[in-house]
Structure formats: C-alpha cells, structure tokens
Amino acid sequence: MIRRASVCKTPSDRSVSSVVGTILLLVIAVSVAGVILIGVSTWTPESPAMTAFELSADSDRSTITIEHRVGDTIDVRELSITVIVDGTELTEQPPVPFVGATGFDGAPTGPFNAKADPKWSAGERASFAVASTNEPSFKMGDLVRVRLVVDGQVIADLEAVAR
Structure with a gap:
C-alpha cells in the first residue's frame, strides 16, 4: 500500500x-x-457645460446689464429673458434681440441689439434700459431677478440688488 x-x-x-x-x-x-x-x-457623470453670468441693475438709469462670464456661446435669437422686480414680473419683457421695443428705452447694447452679432460669447456684456412706462419700475435697494432660458431650459437665474 x-x-x-x-x-x-x-x-x-x-x-x-x-x-x-x-x-x-x-x-x-x-x-x-x-x-x-x-x-x-x-x-x-456627464454634466451640462458650465455657464456663468453676472447681473447688475442701475436704478438711476433703469438699466439691467448681464455679463456672460464663462461658458458656451449663446445665440440670443433662441434666448428668452424674464425680468422680475421684488417678486413681480415686468409688464413687458425684453424680446431679445431688439432695437426699440415697447417697455424699453433706446436700443440695447451688445448681442441684445438686433443689429449686432447674435452670438453672445464669454466676456461680452449686454444691457437694456427699462422704460418708466414698464411696471414695476425698480429703485435702489429693490431685488432684481433675471431668468435666462434657451430651448425651454433655464440656463441662469440671476439676482442683484439695484444700486
């Protein structure tokens, strides 16, 4: 064995x-x-491209200025803007791009102007003046909100206290 x-x-x-x-x-x-x-x-995970904006509101001139700080270029012809002053939407909203529109004084600057290039790139500013006939008007200390929408998607919801 x-x-x-x-x-x-x-x-x-x-x-x-x-x-x-x-x-x-x-x-x-x-x-x-x-x-x-x-x-x-x-x-x-895949995330949408970062886009950042800065909002300022000048109560002396009733001007709203938005600076496109970083991110993809935006075609303003596809952009919808909603302005809200102390919780109340303006009666007339800016129909960007435009030159002379009800509720707004003069022509806007930058890509919001219909005669300018409609491509809004990082580093560019755009502004418009709200007419005194457009309600509610904003004064120093009011909270101004601006919502930017492209293709039904909110790309920015900005806030600034009017100076």
Whole structure:
C-alpha cells in the first residue's frame, strides 16, 4: 500500500497555513477594493457645460446689464429673458434681440441689439434700459431677478440688488 506524505507534518505547520491563507485573502480583498475605488473616483457623470453670468441693475438709469462670464456661446435669437422686480414680473419683457421695443428705452447694447452679432460669447456684456412706462419700475435697494432660458431650459437665474 502506498502512503502519501502529508504536507503539514506538525500542528504548528497547520497554523502557519491558515495565517498565510488569511493574509492572502486580505491582500486580494484590498487589491480589489483599490481597483474599484480608483475606477469610481475617476468616473464623473456627464454634466451640462458650465455657464456663468453676472447681473447688475442701475436704478438711476433703469438699466439691467448681464455679463456672460464663462461658458458656451449663446445665440440670443433662441434666448428668452424674464425680468422680475421684488417678486413681480415686468409688464413687458425684453424680446431679445431688439432695437426699440415697447417697455424699453433706446436700443440695447451688445448681442441684445438686433443689429449686432447674435452670438453672445464669454466676456461680452449686454444691457437694456427699462422704460418708466414698464411696471414695476425698480429703485435702489429693490431685488432684481433675471431668468435666462434657451430651448425651454433655464440656463441662469440671476439676482442683484439695484444700486
């Protein structure tokens, strides 16, 4: 009869085998966790391009100015603007681009002017003057909000206290 030699000859050999096995399992678990962590930390969901604007409202001249600070170029022919003064929408909203419109004085500046390039790029300012016949008028300290919408999507909801 042939006998096989046992790998573990003494009880202390068996102890070493279980410790080595446990350490090996821990190394594998830590390695897998590290790979998963690296994969998750480098993955970012797609987000819309960042666009930032800055709003100012000059109560002395009834002028609203919006600066396109960063982000994609916007075609103002696809832009809708809503102006809200202390919670109340203006009776007449600016129909950008325009030159002379009911509720507004003079011609707007920048890409809001119908005779200018309708592409509004980062770094450009656009402004318009609200006529005294357009209600509500704003005075110093009033909260002026402007909502910019393109294709039904709000791209900016801005607030400024009139100076």
